[in-house]
Amino acid sequence: xxxxxxxxxxxxxxxxxxxxxxxxxxxxxxxxxxxxxxxxxxxxxxxxxxxxxxxxxxxxxxxxxxxxxxxxxxxxxxxxxxxxxxxxxxxxxxxxxxxxxxxxxxxxxxxxxxxxxxxxxxxxxxxxxxxxxxxxxxx
Numbered sequence: 358x359x360x361x362x363x364x365x366x367x368x369x370x371x372x373x374x375x376x377x378x379x380x381x382x383x384x385x386x387x388x389x390x391x392x393x394x395x396x397x398x399x400x401x402x403x404x405x406x407x408x409x410x411x412x413x414x415x416x417x418x419x420x421x422x423x424x425x426x427x428x429x430x431x432x433x434x435x436x437x438x439x440x441x442x443x444x445x446x447x448x449x450x451x452x453x454x455x456x457x458x459x460x461x462x463x464x465x466x467x468x469x470x471x472x473x474x475x476x477x478x479x480x481x482x483x484x485x486x487x488x489x490x491x492x493x494x495x496x
Contacts, residue, residue: 422460
């Protein structure tokens with residue numbers, strides 16, 4: 358670009374045509390180094406999609422949370438209330454479906470439980486008799 362005698366900083370001053378030429382020249386220079394593939398081109402190379410539906414039973418906790426959520430009056434109102442208008446009813450119904458989806462995917466997404474781990478304990482104090490040759494040192 359500089360070999361041609363044009364300075365990129367001055368291209369704004371000389372007009373839009375010179376700027377367009379400069380951009381076209383830059384694109385031509387870097388085009389071999391840029392890999393750009395469109396989705397429609399790549400879709401031809403990929404194998405087709407297969408959907409496998411595998412049904413499984415809900416766990417006891419999932420079933421309880423699912424039925425409990427459905428039985429709430431607010432959920433029933435969101436599912437069957439038509440007085441708010443079509444858009445509001447659609448959004449409330451989508452919210453109900455998202456909550457039920459969380460219950461089905463993993464119940465902790467819907468209602469987290471506290472984690473009780475044997476590794477999460479208060480400090481353990483070990484008393485070592487002095488006759489063993491070890492002494493506890495205070496820091």
